Every structure is written in C-alpha cells, then in structure tokens.
Amino acid sequence: MSIPDENRAVVRSLTWHTPDIFELGVEHPGCAFVPGDCVALYQRQGTASRPYSIASGIHDETWRFLIRRLPGGEVSADLAQCAPGDSVRITPPFGWFRPGQDASGSSAVFVATGTGIAPFWSYLRSYPDRPPVRCLYGVRQRADAVAVEWLRERCCLDLAVSRETAPDARHGRVTDLLPSLPLDGATHYYLCGLDTMLDDVSRWLEVRGVGLARIHRECFFNAQ
Ligand SMILES: Cc1cc2nc3c(=O)[nH]c(=O)nc-3n(C[C@H](O)[C@H](O)[C@H](O)COP(=O)(O)OP(=O)(O)OC[C@H]3O[C@@H](n4cnc5c(N)ncnc54)[C@H](O)[C@@H]3O)c2cc1C
Numbered sequence: 001m002s003i004p005d006e007n008r009a010v011v012r013s014l015t016w017h018t019p020d021i022f023e024l025g026v027e028h029p030g031c032a033f034v035p036g037d038c039v040a041l042y043q044r045q046g047t048a049s050r051p052y053s054i055a056s057g058i059h060d061e062t063w064r065f066l067i068r069r070l071p072g073g074e075v076s077a078d079l080a081q082c083a084p085g086d087s088v089r090i091t092p093p094f095g096w097f098r099p100g101q102d103a104s105g106s107s108a109v110f111v112a113t114g115t116g117i118a119p120f121w122s123y124l125r126s127y128p129d130r131p132p133v134r135c136l137y138g139v140r141q142r143a144d145a146v147a148v149e150w151l152r153e154r155c156c157l158d159l160a161v162s163r164e165t166a167p168d169a170r171h172g173r174v175t176d177l178l179p180s181l182p183l184d185g186a187t188h189y190y191l192c193g194l195d196t197m198l199d200d201v202s203r204w205l206e207v208r209g210v211g212l213a214r215i216h217r218e219c220f221f222n223a224q
Pocket of ligand 1: 073077
C-alpha cells in the first residue's frame with residue numbers, strides 16, 4: 001500500500017539515549033520499506049523537512065528513527081520536543097542505500113559513525129539470520145554508542161571511540177579498525193554517517209583493490 005505524499009504519523013514515543021541522541025517512534029504509516037530507506041520528516045510546524053533513515057525492522061509495528069539533535073537545528077531540535085500524541089508530516093520511504101542487498105550477510109561489512117548506525121539497525125532487525133561479517137561503529141564519546149550490547153548479540157561489532165578511552169572500545173577513529181576487515185574480492189562494504197569517514201574508508205578500500213561497485217555510501221552529515 002502506498003501513502004500520500006504528505007501523510008501524518010502520530011508520535012508514539014521519544015526516548016533519549018544520550019543528551020543529544022534520541023529515538024523517535026511513530027505509528028506505522030501502513031506502507032512497506034526496505035532497510036536503508038529514509039523518509040522526510042517535517043518539524044511540527046510542517047514547513048521544513050529533513051531525511052531520516054528508518055531504524056525499524058520491516059515487520060515492526062512502530063517506525064523508529066535515531067536522531068542527533070543539532071543545536072539550532074531547524075528540524076532535529078524541533079522533533080526532539082515531540083510528545084506522544086503529536087503528529088508529524090512524513091513522506092513515503094525512498095532511497096538507494098541497501099545494506100546487505102548486494103551480498104549475502106556473510107560477505108557484507110557495515111561501517112557507521114554516530115546515528116549512521118540507523119540503517120544497520122533496520123537491517124539487523126529485518127534479517128537477524130543474515131548478519132554482516134563485521135560491523136564497525138565509530139563515535140566520539142562512549143556514551144554516544146547506542147545499543148552496543150544489542151548490536152554485539154546480533155553481529156561481530158567493533159567499536160571505536162575517538163575522544164576518550166573506554167574499556168570495550170578501541171581508542172581512535174573507526175578508520176583505525178579497517179586493517180582487520182576481510183578483503184576477499186567478494187565482500188561488499190556499506191558506509192553510513194559522516195562524509196569524511198565515507199571518503200577515508202572508500203579511499204582505503206580502493207587502494208586495496210576494492211572496486212567502487214562494492215562500496216556503498218550514505219552520507220548523513222558533512223564535517224563542519
Ligand atoms: C539520506 C539522509 C539520511 C539521514 N538520516 C539521518 C538519521 O537517521 N539520523 C540523523 O540524526 N540524521 C540523519 N540525517 C541528517 C538529517 O537529514 C539532518 O541533516 C540533520 O538532522 C540536521 O537537520 P536540522 O534541520 O536539525 O539542522 P539544520 O537546521 O540543517 O542545521 C543546524 C545547524 O547545525 C549545523 N550542522 C550541520 N551539520 C553539523 C554537524 N555534523 N555537526 C554539528 N553541527 C552541524 C549547521 O551548520 C547549522 O548551523 C540524514 C541525512 C541524509 C542526507
């Protein structure tokens with residue numbers, strides 16, 4: 001079933017994972033999506049929108065979004081003030097980023113920074129029996145890494161924390177984890193998050209012979 005271009009969805013929940021990262025749950029708008037799809041969510045005034053990746057599994061009853069509140073952000077800071085019962089404008093799902101689609105789970109690698117983990121949540125919730133061979137997750141502070149234990153139960157996760165040390169993470173950028181990745185000529189690499197990470201990881205893979213057809217990118221944020 002398709003939904004009209006400017007449907008509204010009722011907010012069911014808003015949960016803070018950190019002082020800046022929250023999870024917004026809205027009622028299922030009644031249409032299908034593929035892990036990696038985004039929707040445009042509008043602020044409550046309904047005049048400005050931004051794309052957000054669906055973090056739910058394809059069979060979940062609620063659509064969840066993992067959102068970083070940017071100071072002064074026109075949309076993210078407004079959505080952060082939603083309460084259950086509010087309604088927000090939402091477009092039908094769209095996108096081209098398809099984690100795991102080009103490879104069986106055993107030959108997919110996921111690399112995320114920050115809320116760029118959202119499409120991988122969707123994949124892991126949708127296809128728990130086909131985990132990626134590795135999932136690299138980079139954050140600035142350990143507290144910014146959301147649902148780490150849940151991820152560890154579902155896939156082979158490596159966490160990198162760049163601005164502090166943490167007992168269960170490598171101190172550094174997610175790119176420091178790259179030497180441990182499989183480079184076998186069949187693996188597909190799915191990168192999501194900050195543009196500089198996407199560029200650095202792509203370059204690292206290309207230098208080692210990975211063709212662009214096996215590097216899939218979704219940019220959420222541009223480095224300031
Ligand atoms: C395909 C796609 C999917 C996306 N999915 C998600 C998602 O699932 N979760 C999510 O959190 N975001 C996601 N984003 C980013 C999101 O669309 C918005 O860009 C983000 O929420 C900021 O919008 P805003 O209206 O709040 O801020 P804006 O009003 O656009 O900007 C507010 C201020 O923040 C500054 N700013 C911009 N980038 C940064 C930065 N990296 N760090 C600090 N300040 C910055 C701007 O300069 C500006 O001053 C996605 C983006 C794309 C393109």
